[in-house]
Amino acid sequence: MTRKVTLGARLSPVLAVFALALPLHATPVDDQLVIEGENGPVEIVTEAPAPVHLKGVLETIYSGWRFRNAETRALERDDFDNPGMVFVDRGRDKWNAAIGAKGESCASCHGGPESLKGLRAVTPRVDEKTGALMTLENYIDTCLTQRMGLESWNWTSTDMSDMLALISMQSRGMAVNVAIDGPAAPYWEQGKEIYYTRYGQLEMACANCHEQYFGHMIRADHLSQGQTNGFPVYRLKDAGLLSAQKRFVGCVRDTRAETFKPNSPEFKALELYVASRGNGLSVEGVSVRH
Known part of the structure; x- marks a missing residue:
């Protein structure tokens, strides 16, 4: 059975050890992304003020591109080099x-x-x-x-x-702008609840990594804010293209929990909520991550 508890101030034993090992400060790289494509260069917004609904949580939002190493960032700068x-x-x-x-x-x-x-x-x-x-x-x-x-x-x-x-x-360079009010509101609230709920034997929520500890290293990976503006993503580790929900599956399994399935009501609501956290960043089309 999936273990599920609401995210609060208490850290699980695993996260407590993880937190002690982190440096005091960690920031995304200072870099700009301009993609050379068949129709000319496209400037990508990789840093923007956080949406109003994140007030008190984040001041600035960053594309996952800003958390990758120089070699990976370079692959996305030119469509000729982009394996996606x-x-x-x-x-x-x-x-x-x-x-x-x-x-x-x-x-x-x-x-x-x-x-x-x-x-x-x-x-x-x-x-x-x-x-x-x-x-x-x-x-x-x-x-x-x-x-x-x-x-x-x-x-x-x-x-x-x-x-x-x-x-x-087709939307590359356009700002992410998903609606969270009106008929979208109940789905958005459901996604938010999932984002802040601990799952699995490790009792971890999305927010633990992507809100509390973004910018830090977890094993060999540099934690991002978990933005979805770059999806679908060509992930070098998997040598393939991943949708947002396919990545959700991997994240949930990493907590040692039974995962929801792609196209489930839960993952669709979560995708809406996570996308809304990136309102203002540019759609990258097909991004590259490691």
Whole structure:
């Protein structure tokens, strides 16, 4: 059974030892990100004032890019060097392919992928017609199953990763701006509760690493604020592309807890909340992390 307790002032024994080993001060690197792409350079905002809802918690928010080493940061500066661009190219091939039950393609309805510019910057969001909380994966799945007569793609499949990469690229450089009020409010509150709840044998919450100890080292990894503006992410450690929810799975398992599944109500709510913590940072399209 998953162990779950609310995050309070008390540290678990594991975190107490971890905290004693940390340096007193740790900051993200002072660097700027300008990406050279096929349409010219794109300046990426990697530092911004924290959203109002984080008042008293964080003053400044930083992209995870600012917490990586120089070699990893350099890979994202040029699309020619970025290994994640392979997934974008494959996504473009799928976009134009006649994969529907009646020969439909994504292009036959939407035209070019640039027609979805801005979608990545505002998702997850609540659909006006259905009232459902929708991630990019949900929109892709709706097109596949309701408009093209296909079976759902697995949420962590190569096909889904390719399409996520292509669609996310269309919003590169745009500010993350997910809504947290109105119909999104109850989902946002659910995600916030999950963020601050301890899980697993290690009794750790998202906030323990990404709020209390960002900038410090945990083993060989430099802890970031856990922002999702860079997702999908090409992670060098995994030699593959990860969605936000796929990374959530890894984080929860690291606490030695039974994880929620991708596309679960819990992870969709958590993705909305975590995305809102990065409102104001730029969508990076396909980022590189280690």
